[in-house]
Amino acid sequence: MTNQTDAVRTRSSVVSLMIALLAACLAFQLNASMLSPALVTMERELDATASEIASTQTVFFTAAALFTLFLPRLGDLIGRRRVLVGMLVVMAVGCVVAALATNVPMLFIGRLIQGVSGPVVPLCLIMLRAAVVDPKVYGTLLGVVTAVNGGIAGGDALLGGYLATNHGFASIFWTMGGVAVGAALVVRFLAPETMAEDRPRMDWWGSLLLVISVGSMLVALNELGKLADADLILVIVLAVVAVVSFVSFWKLEGRLDHPLVSIPQLKQRATWALSATSLLTLSGIFAIMNGVVPALAQDSSMNLGMSAEEVSLWILMPYALAGLLMGPLSGRLAATVGYRTMLRIGLGGTIVVLGLMVANVETASRLVLLLLSVAVGITYAGIGNIMLNGLGVVLSPKERPGSLPGLNTGAINLGAGLSFVVIYAAQTSFASESAGAGAGYVAALVTGAVVLVGALIFSMFIPKPVHAELR
Template sequence: MVALLSACVAFQLNASMLSPALVTMQQELHTDAAAIGLTQTAFFTAAALFSLFLPRLGDIIGRKKVLSGMLILMTLGCVLAALAPNVEVLFIARIVQGVSGPVVPLCLIMLRVEVTDPKTYGTLMGVITSVNGGIAGVDALAGGFLAENYGFAAVFWTMAVIAAIASLLLILLARETTAGDDTKMDWLGVLPLVISVGALLIALDEAGKLGAANWLLVIILLLVTAIAFALFWRAENHSSHPLVATPLLRRRATWALLLTTLLTMTGVFAVMNALIPALAQDHQVGFGMGAGVSAFWTLTPYALAGLVMGPLAGRLASSFGYTRILRFGMIGSVIVLGLMMITVETDARWLLLLTSILLGLSYAGTGNIMLNGLGIVLSPQENPGFLPGLNAGAFNLGAGLSFAVIIGAQTAVGAGAAGYYAGLIAGLVLLLLALAASFLIPRPVDAEVGHQAARDGGAAQRRVR
């Protein structure tokens, strides 16, 4: 747990510690906000793409080996970013850091191998995954402090030190595991899949620019996505060692989970990471807070609530069912988005704080935990890394699509209260669709206490006979 938690913390810092330092990076590198934003896009796109195949590579050559390599590359990427003399070098450094994309899925797979008791696994899974929602907001606060007082390089040096420590702890404390099958990596399947998802992510990012978007480029990228995915499907049908066997893609456990993850992330991500902070800082229909103060009232309590709730949600899932706890979290998220509409055009800061905490409990600490966990417990034994990898890709796709849809709805309606209402309504509709899709996810009975007790009892009776 020390090794796995340190790895997850190191990855999370790469994802969230830079948010308050973006303006400082822009100033010190003498560039504009668009260029800095592109480096962020590069990191999350790379993270999504490497998530598609590195978990499977870990199944084949060793998960500890792959995870250690990812952490070492992350460390080197942090060092390169700290030394970056211009935004072009920073762009390359962020891509190198993006190799660490599937850290959380790989950690959960390694934990699953080590911990067979459903109650213990559920609790520890919640601990690990809750870190993925933000380290109680301390990561963002520390990033802002370091950037303001020591420059953006200090943020990357801090990341590099923590990533190096995590690499060392993993090498010393973790045990090597594989899926145990003697197979080869399907690199011919990896290439078209990466091209397909990469083109789709870039298309979504471009579409999110709305009026400033190059829509011809979006159409071309969507065509590339479709063609590359068709080639991937054909390659998998003809491969003797496919990255993802097409019958596995047809399973309800696969497509229903991926659909639910995609819809949930699209409905929530931009609401909490863009819409609500913007409302907190809006002087006309919001609360007129500064950027730092708004984080204390929104992002910090959201992350802290998720961190506290995560282990409890994981423990409850093993006893009451992963899908049942997921739906409780999603229903709670739907209710919270409805409450958030009341915060528009009010001066009730306590209500803003309350809704941030409640969304942290319902989504960051419950829904997000269950979606990550289901990717592990529903993955087939013959290919444990395939579903967690695809699910990580769905998380990243949803994050990109969320800005295009939620902020797009806000922008389409116009400035003022109407725009915030439109964004929240769009998120609410997407979450309702995600809730409906969640009823299609099969129950992972093997990961729940009642099934294991029945299985153990049946085995005991057979031994007596």
């Protein structure tokens, strides 16, 4: 009877924790995706240019990437629930600032503040790992949490479009702020507090150097994304700052007793192989699904000429929905089939789908694009992305659970930025009046596939997460 009571109590606590974690992930996801259909409205209401509004989006994702590098580790030391609640509250403050914005600088500040919420998902996965021991249950729940982070089946974008059209862009930020406050309360009262067993002082100097290094590289990649309009001198200066900062970080971590990331950990395959795989995976696919394929669908010269709304309905929503439905299943399979095997299945499948896209570039069939988008949603969003995030948690050292998820998420964000540079450079180089627009799309897709082959090769070096699998 006692064992049954304990089991019921355990299930109840896991359900409460999942409600809290999903609320937090929902709040972050709205910040990341809800504004996409409202960018033109923001330009009009703030009397701004498209590039100015785009810069406010860039600062959010850049800030999110940088805070991810060290806040999960801070959660190890002072309490993960405390840090998560704090991030959600700060996110709500940023939403209020952005909602009250009367100009671009004020909106910029609001989005910068919102970026503090960047580590929500890795922190949630660490909290889940601390509460759920069973590999099958953890894998399934990991898939649910990470799938929500991949998009709410396009519903977030649709709601954002409705609010912007009928109530102005400020209404979106008020909605985000309300959800963030609600999520903070849910986390505070439903999630248990957890910490690492060993809690030394936080390595703030190491954190600062790593943030400067990764931040400089992210800004440099964003500048390179402008292609012909890029300021190459600025890019070179930022690259030098990034290298010098990382070298200083490496030397500092070797001298500290309790570093943010130890040198032995940096040299482990669990760190460099996973980070390289994440970097290359995002570099190969992110710009394809968030830029190239939607542009192909809207390109009248390719005989499709979809509207932006049609792109959402035929490509982006099915892609997100497929990932959302596949996530829990792939997480469950990871515990039995293996995280690395599932990752390679996802990467290999995505490469095959990109090959099929190349073969169908000249087609005018919406159905073909729909089916291929669903396929990528399954292989990448529903399998590959889930495994990359999961491996960052299950391969983390017990004494420093927040370090690897932070580094891995930093690699993911770097890859997303690098993707727009590499993929668009290939597309621009091959597209010409004589070759036609189709040649550019083919070059972009082939480049993405080649980069993903590199990710697949690096995935072979990722070690087995012994304690997270049943065999």
